Amino acid sequence: MKIKRTAIAALLGISGALSGFQCLDAAAETVIRSVPIGNLKVVDPIWTTAYITRNHAYMVWDTLFATDANNTIQPQMVDTWSTSEDGLVWTFTLRDGLLWHDETPVTAEDCVASLKRWSKKDGMGRSLAGFTKDIETVDGKTFKLTLTQPIGFVLDALGKIDSNVPFMMPKRLAETDPNEQIKEVIGSGPFRFVAEEWVPGSKVVYRKFEKYVPRSEPASLAAGGKVVHVDEVQSIYMPDAGVAMAAMASGQIDLMESPPTDLLPLLEQNPDVTVAANDPLGYQLFMVINHQQPPFDNVNARQALLWGNKQSDYMATIVGDPKRWNECPAVYGCGTGSESSAGSDALMGFDTAKSKDLLKKAGYDGRPITMLDPADNSTLHPAALVGAQSLRRMGLEVKVEAMDWSTLTQRRASKEPVDKGGWNIFITNATVAGIANPLIHTFSKNCDQAWYGWPCEPKIVELSREWALEADPKKARALVDQIQTLHMQNVTYIPLGQYRPAIAYRKEISGVIQSPSLFYWNLKKSN
Amino acid sequence: MVEYILRRLLATIPVLAVVAIVVFSILHLTPGDPAAMIAGDQGTEEQIQQIRQKLGFDRPIHEQFYVWLVNVSQGNLGVSIFSNKPVTELLAQRIEPTIALTVTTTIVTVFLALPLGVLAAWHAGSLIDRSVMSFAVLGFAFPVFVIGYILIYVFALKLSILPVQGYVSISEGFWPFLQHLILPSFALGMSFTALIARITRASVLEVLSQDHIRTAKAKGVPTAPLLCSHALKNAAVPIVTIIGVGIALLLSGVVVTESVFAIPGVGRLVVDAILSRDYPVIQGVLIVFALVYVLINLVIDVSYVFLDPRIRY
Numbered sequence: 001m002k003i004k005r006t007a008i009a010a011l012l013g014i015s016g017a018l019s020g021f022q023c024l025d026a027a028a029e030t031v032i033r034s035v036p037i038g039n040l041k042v043v044d045p046i047w048t049t050a051y052i053t054r055n056h057a058y059m060v061w062d063t064l065f066a067t068d069a070n071n072t073i074q075p076q077m078v079d080t081w082s083t084s085e086d087g088l089v090w091t092f093t094l095r096d097g098l099l100w101h102d103e104t105p106v107t108a109e110d111c112v113a114s115l116k117r118w119s120k121k122d123g124m125g126r127s128l129a130g131f132t133k134d135i136e137t138v139d140g141k142t143f144k145l146t147l148t149q150p151i152g153f154v155l156d157a158l159g160k161i162d163s164n165v166p167f168m169m170p171k172r173l174a175e176t177d178p179n180e181q182i183k184e185v186i187g188s189g190p191f192r193f194v195a196e197e198w199v200p201g202s203k204v205v206y207r208k209f210e211k212y213v214p215r216s217e218p219a220s221l222a223a224g225g226k227v228v229h230v231d232e233v234q235s236i237y238m239p240d241a242g243v244a245m246a247a248m249a250s251g252q253i254d255l256m257e258s259p260p261t262d263l264l265p266l267l268e269q270n271p272d273v274t275v276a277a278n279d280p281l282g283y284q285l286f287m288v289i290n291h292q293q294p295p296f297d298n299v300n301a302r303q304a305l306l307w308g309n310k311q312s313d314y315m316a317t318i319v320g321d322p323k324r325w326n327e328c329p330a331v332y333g334c335g336t337g338s339e340s341s342a343g344s345d346a347l348m349g350f351d352t353a354k355s356k357d358l359l360k361k362a363g364y365d366g367r368p369i370t371m372l373d374p375a376d377n378s379t380l381h382p383a384a385l386v387g388a389q390s391l392r393r394m395g396l397e398v399k400v401e402a403m404d405w406s407t408l409t410q411r412r413a414s415k416e417p418v419d420k421g422g423w424n425i426f427i428t429n430a431t432v433a434g435i436a437n438p439l440i441h442t443f444s445k446n447c448d449q450a451w452y453g454w455p456c457e458p459k460i461v462e463l464s465r466e467w468a469l470e471a472d473p474k475k476a477r478a479l480v481d482q483i484q485t486l487h488m489q490n491v492t493y494i495p496l497g498q499y500r501p502a503i504a505y506r507k508e509i510s511g512v513i514q515s516p517s518l519f520y521w522n523l524k525k526s527n
Numbered sequence: 528m529v530e531y532i533l534r535r536l537l538a539t540i541p542v543l544a545v546v547a548i549v550v551f552s553i554l555h556l557t558p559g560d561p562a563a564m565i566a567g568d569q570g571t572e573e574q575i576q577q578i579r580q581k582l583g584f585d586r587p588i589h590e591q592f593y594v595w596l597v598n599v600s601q602g603n604l605g606v607s608i609f610s611n612k613p614v615t616e617l618l619a620q621r622i623e624p625t626i627a628l629t630v631t632t633t634i635v636t637v638f639l640a641l642p643l644g645v646l647a648a649w650h651a652g653s654l655i656d657r658s659v660m661s662f663a664v665l666g667f668a669f670p671v672f673v674i675g676y677i678l679i680y681v682f683a684l685k686l687s688i689l690p691v692q693g694y695v696s697i698s699e700g701f702w703p704f705l706q707h708l709i710l711p712s713f714a715l716g717m718s719f720t721a722l723i724a725r726i727t728r729a730s731v732l733e734v735l736s737q738d739h740i741r742t743a744k745a746k747g748v749p750t751a752p753l754l755c756s757h758a759l760k761n762a763a764v765p766i767v768t769i770i771g772v773g774i775a776l777l778l779s780g781v782v783v784t785e786s787v788f789a790i791p792g793v794g795r796l797v798v799d800a801i802l803s804r805d806y807p808v809i810q811g812v813l814i815v816f817a818l819v820y821v822l823i824n825l826v827i828d829v830s831y832v833f834l835d836p837r838i839r840y
Contacts, residue, residue, distance in 0.1 A: 039799060041609035042565060047578075049567030121574065163567065179577040181611050199620050200610040201799045202791030238692065238789040240672075246679050247691040247789075376802065406804050409563035413572055428568060451571065 029231040030525050032509070034255040034518075035244045036235045040204050043193070044181040046121050049163035051431070055257075055517045058222070059206045059233070060101075061167035061187035064092065064111065065159030066222035067433075069514075071337055073159035074223035076215065077106070077168060077188070087150030088133075094141045097213035100170050101192045108143040112136065113174035115158075115166060120178040122164035124157045124440050127468065152471045153439060161222050162434035162516060190214065190226040190521050191233065204235040206520070219513055219522040226521035229511070233520045248273060248506060254525060255505040257518045260378060261319050267504045275504045277324070279516040281335050281432035282500035284328070285314055285383055286493050288453045290424050292415055295369075300362035302491035306346040308355030308394035309387075311497035317386050318379050318499070325499040331487045332441060332480065333432035334498055343485035347495065355394040368399040370418045372411055372426035375402040383427045383496070391425075412452045432498060433516045438464035438483050443492045455492040532829065539821045546817040547599065550810055551592050560584075561608050561804040582608060595807075599814060605807030607800075614811035617796060624694045625792035627704070628784065629777045631712040632719065637770065640720045644727025644766075645754050651732055659724060666721025675714040675787040682710060692789040707790075715784040719773050726769045730762035737761075763834045771827035775820050 038052040045057035066076040075081065079095035098106035112135055119125035119132070134146040145154070158166055168174075173182045185193040191206035198204055214225040236253070238244040241260045247253040249270055259267055259275075268275045287309065295301040315325035328334040329344030341348075369391060373384035388398045401423075403411065408426060416422040435441045444464055447456040460483055467479040487493075505512060511522040562579040563570065579585050583594075598605060604614035647659035683691040689710055695703040734740060735758055743757050759766075782794035793812060800808035831838045 041799075041803060041805075043610070048565050049570055050565075051567075053567075123571075177581070179574075179581045183611070198610075199791050200607065200612060200617065201796055202789075236693070236789065239786045239795070240789070242676065243679065243692050243787055243789060246684055247693075250683055250687065250691050252691055252693065404559070404802060406559035406561075406564055406802060407557075409568075410558055410560035413560075413563065413575070430568065445571075 030229070030527070031232045031234060032230050032254050032520065032523060032525055033234045033236055033252065034257060034520075035238050035248075035253055036204075037258040037518075039201050039237045039239075040235070041200060042181065043185050044176075045167055046118055046164055046178055047181045051163065051517070054163045054165060056193075056204065056235075057165065057167050057187075058189070058517050058519060059191040060185055060189045060193045061169060062098075062189045062226075063159065063165060063167060063222070065155055066224075067159050067161040068220040068223035070220075073155040074217070074220070076159075076223060077111075088147045090145040090147070090154055091138065092143055092145070095213075095215075098188055099211050099213075100188050101186050101209055102170075103211065104170070105140075106168065106188050107140050107171075108137040109140075110171045110174065111168050112143050113171040114168045117169075117174045117176070117178050118164060118166040122160075122166070123444065124153070124160055125164065125166065127439055128154065128157045149469070150471075151469055152476075153468050156437070156439075159223075160440065162431055162440070188212070190228045202237055204237075206233045206235070207231065214521070219519075221513065221515050222517075222519070226519075228521050229524045230520070245504075248504065251506065253506075254509055255503070255518075257503060258501050259504045261321070261324070261502075264321065264502055264504075272507050273504055274507060274509075275502050276512065276514075277500045278503035278512075278514060278518065279431065279433070279500060280514050281333060281436070281516065282324075282498055283429045284333055284432050284435060284498050285318065285379075285427065285429045285496040287387060287425060287427050287496055288412070288451075288493055289455075289491065290422065290453050291455045293418055293422055293424060295359070295362055295364045295367065296424060298362040299489075299491065300358045301364060303346060304355040304358035304362065304364075304394060305391075305494055306488070306491050307349060307351050307358065309347075309390050309494055309496065310350045311348075311495075313390060314383055314386050315497040315499060317382050324502065325497055328495060328498040331443075331484050331492075331495060332436055332438070336432060336436040338437045338480045340481050340484040342481040343488035347488060352393055359395060364396070366397055368397045368418075369424045370422070371398055371400050372408050372423050373400050373402045374405040374408045374426075376404045379429065380405075380427055387425065387427050415454070427496065431516045438467045438480065443487070453493060455490060457486055457490040457492065460486050460490075460492070528829075528832065532825065535821075535825050535828070539818065542821055543814060543817055547596065547810075547814060548592075550813045551595065554804075554806055554809060555588055555591070557804075559804040561806065564803050565609065595810065599811075604811030604814070607808050608805050609803060614807050617808060618793065618812065618815060621791055621793045621796045623696060624785070624790045625778060625781060625794065627694075627697070627708060628711055628715065628781055628790060628792060629774060631705075631708045632716045632777055633770070633774055635712045636716040636719045636723060636773070639716070640723035641727055641759070641766070643720075644724040645731050645759060647724065647728040648731035648735060648758075649750075649754060651728075656728075659728070663721035663725050666717045666724075669717060671714055671718070671783045672787050674717050675710070675784065678710045678714055679787075692787075694788075694790045694792075707788075711784050711788040711790060714787070715777065715781060719777065722773065723766065723769055727759075727762070727766050730765045731758050734758045734762045760834070764831055767830055767834060768827055771823055771830075775823045778816070778819060 036052060040052050040056050042048045042053050045053050063076050064078045065073050068074045077094055077098055078092050081092045083090050100106060115135060119129040131147050131149060131151050133148045137143045170186055176182045185195060190209055190212045192209045194205040194207055208228045208231050214227045217224040219225055241263055244256055245263050248256060264275055267273050289296045289302055291297060311327040319325040329341040329348050330339045332338035371384060371388050374380045388400045391398045411423055412426060414422045418424060430442055438444060442451050443455060446458055446461045447454060463479055463483045467476055470476040470479060508526045511524045513519050513522055562575045565578050566574045606613050607617060643659045647656040650656050679691055682689045690707055693707055695707050697704040740757055743753055781792055782798050785792040785795045797809060797812045
């Protein structure tokens with residue numbers, strides 16, 4: 001019995017001592033524990049457009065160019081670049097010291113392969129590929145892009161901040177079929193992905209990449225020096241936001257990337273926590289209309305929706321605090337280079353009587369309107385309920401069909417009539433950075449090529465292409481106004497307001513960069 | 528006995544086959560598209576179609592089922608569509624927290640519920656009995672997440688003596704491991720304690736009215752041995768049955784607790800997989816759960832022989 005007791009005591013002692021050593025070890029390192037915007041399921045940022053994967057990718061991979069806080073494209077992995085006089089040949093040279101996480105050098109060949117893979121998936125990449133005659137390496141650090149005609153968006157494409165971001169990968173990964181996921185996570189970014197510590201659905205660990213050479217400029221949005229001040233970032237997914245908030249209050253968590261809006265007042269009361277706007281542009285909430293099914297195959301019925309929806313109803317419900325939202329008539333978002341209010345009288349006018357008249361003119365026969373409601377999404381579910389109420393106010397018969405987001409993503413692809421599994425309306429959102437110009441906007445394509453709802457206005461596509469080729473900013477501006485007007489006349493879709501999510505972090509954290517994707521370089525944690 | 532166990536083990540094969548067919552059919556009949564989830568909200572129909580082809584979801588259902596069944600019969604549960612990790616690896620990562628939570632909850636529950644149930648039976652109709660039964664009603668009435676929030680508020684936020692969330696493996700130290708399991712175990716064990724306390728009370732009460740107890744009392748057997756050796760032992764079969772079923776339920780039903788306390792267990796793995804339609808993960812986990820259920824039931828049945836010599840197989 002005595003031996004047994006001694007053994008147990010020894011075991012407990014060893015276990016205590018070991019945990020003590022671990023504490024000492026942990027104290028020597030600076031670790032940021034954060035709650036991400038979602039569950040990282042996919043690690044390949046070219047395979048998916050999911051924002052959580054984009055955020056993860058910014059840790060691991062680097063980009064040739066990047067957008068700075070003034071919305072200007074700046075070099076990142078690129079040291080120098082030049083354009084031929086006719087604007088057809090672009091030559092890029094990589095800067096010195098770039099290494100993959102397996103400590104092999106980054107080469108021009110890797111970048112060419114990465115650009116080729118990206119341009120098969122991304123909308124802007126595909127546009128660029130459409131004007132590309134050839135892309136080839138010149139030497140180990142230089143590659144050349146030859147165009148079929150001069151275009152104004154080469155750098156905008158290479159430096160785009162939103163999904164799919166053209167991240168550079170080693171050639172062996174970049175040669176993966178773009179419709180297959182890469183098999184390993186090796187980048188040249190400021191953090192290494194620790195594959196053996198990844199628990200999908202729970203925890204992702206990133207270690208500082210000691211051999212990363214940051215640029216000398218100060219960090220500015222996605223551009224500038226990516227200087228890492230911490231040893232490790234642990235991204236801990238917590239499905240229960242209330243518990244995440246409690247964990248932050250107790251100091252177990254340093255940062256919440258996207259605290260729910262209803263918890264913000266509570267977080268703001270905590271003196272140890274800072275609540276700040278994160279993405280200065282934020283998100284656009286929007287109503288997607290099925291243009292192929294009655295009654296919204298009729299433009300008058302769609303115009304009725306434009307007059308009958310009030311942005312403030314949606315924003316007040318899903319966001320609340322007026323500091324964090326604004327009404328915005330611009331298809332390409334407010335605060336962007338392509339902001340426009342052209343043709344938005346109906347959108348901003350809110351007149352239910354007009355709406356009812358237009359529905360009568362459209363011959364609306366009282367058939368139920370099927371609205372898809374993703375009940376598992378804390379933002380889009382209340383928005384769908386407000387939408388249903390707004391539609392009823394216009395005199396429409398509404399049938400709200402609750403489902404999970406996964407079901408909605410399948411259902412929205414149906415072009416069938418409503419009684420055969422189709423739909424009329426759903427509400428979703430997109431980052432403003434991701435829709436900020438005619439080329440990258442969700443509704444930049446037409447008819448059967450278009451995003452869900454399949455709006456058909458060929459002129460929008462023509463003008464968008466003209467905008468992409470236009471080098472004169474004034475003319476480009478005029479084109480944006482024309483496109484915006486066409487969107488409003490045709491009611492491609494309905495912008496329902498712009499809101500800015502918040503970020504919450506403990507007082508020990510500083511150096512947060514305001515961005516659509518939270519960056520962990522520049523962040524400092526005091527002990 | 529050995530023959531009985533072998534027979535029961537063989538019987539698991541048709542059970543698993545039925546589970547496989549039902550799970551596969553339900554999953555593929557349920558709306559939702561993993562390819563659309565992978566492509567993301569901005570993914571185009573063309574991209575979704577391409578992903579679907581690569582994943583083999585454009586093939587006929589019976590063909591998909593056949594491929595899966597052949598793989599499962601060889602011990603290959605497949606690879607997660609999203610994380611690209613083998614389902615067995617995902618299960619291995621997640622099984623420790625779930626088993627740890629189940630074991631600690633069972634220990635907490637049994638140590639609380641058995642004495643409470645016996646006490647209530649011994650003092651049937653008294654204030655003690657009513658108090659125990661009131662506790663049982665409350666245990667059933669409070670949802671796990673409410674109990675979880677209350678425990679977090681009191682012990683983690685106000686008293687700062689236990690962590691709010693998370694899981695620490697036993698390999699990282701016994702005390703940190705235990706520290707992270709105390710609150711979840713109590714939260715999860717509340718309704719289970721209530722259930723076992725009620726069953727124990729009812730079973731012991733029935734035994735207490737039997738002749739051999741009266742005889743033992745008449746012979747002057749003291750209260751403690753009377754209750755433990757004579758009453759509880761004879762009331763053990765229904766109690767063990769409910770504990771066994773409870774363990775099986777705990778293994779699969781810890782989803783809410785795992786979510787509230789951010790414990791990376793199997794429950795959360797399967798819920799996340801369902802939400803994203805990660806078919807190989809859902810199918811693999813459910814097959815393993817079915818197997819665990821069958822085995823736990825077998826263990827319970829075998830244990831009857833030791834608890835009640837009158838039972839023979």
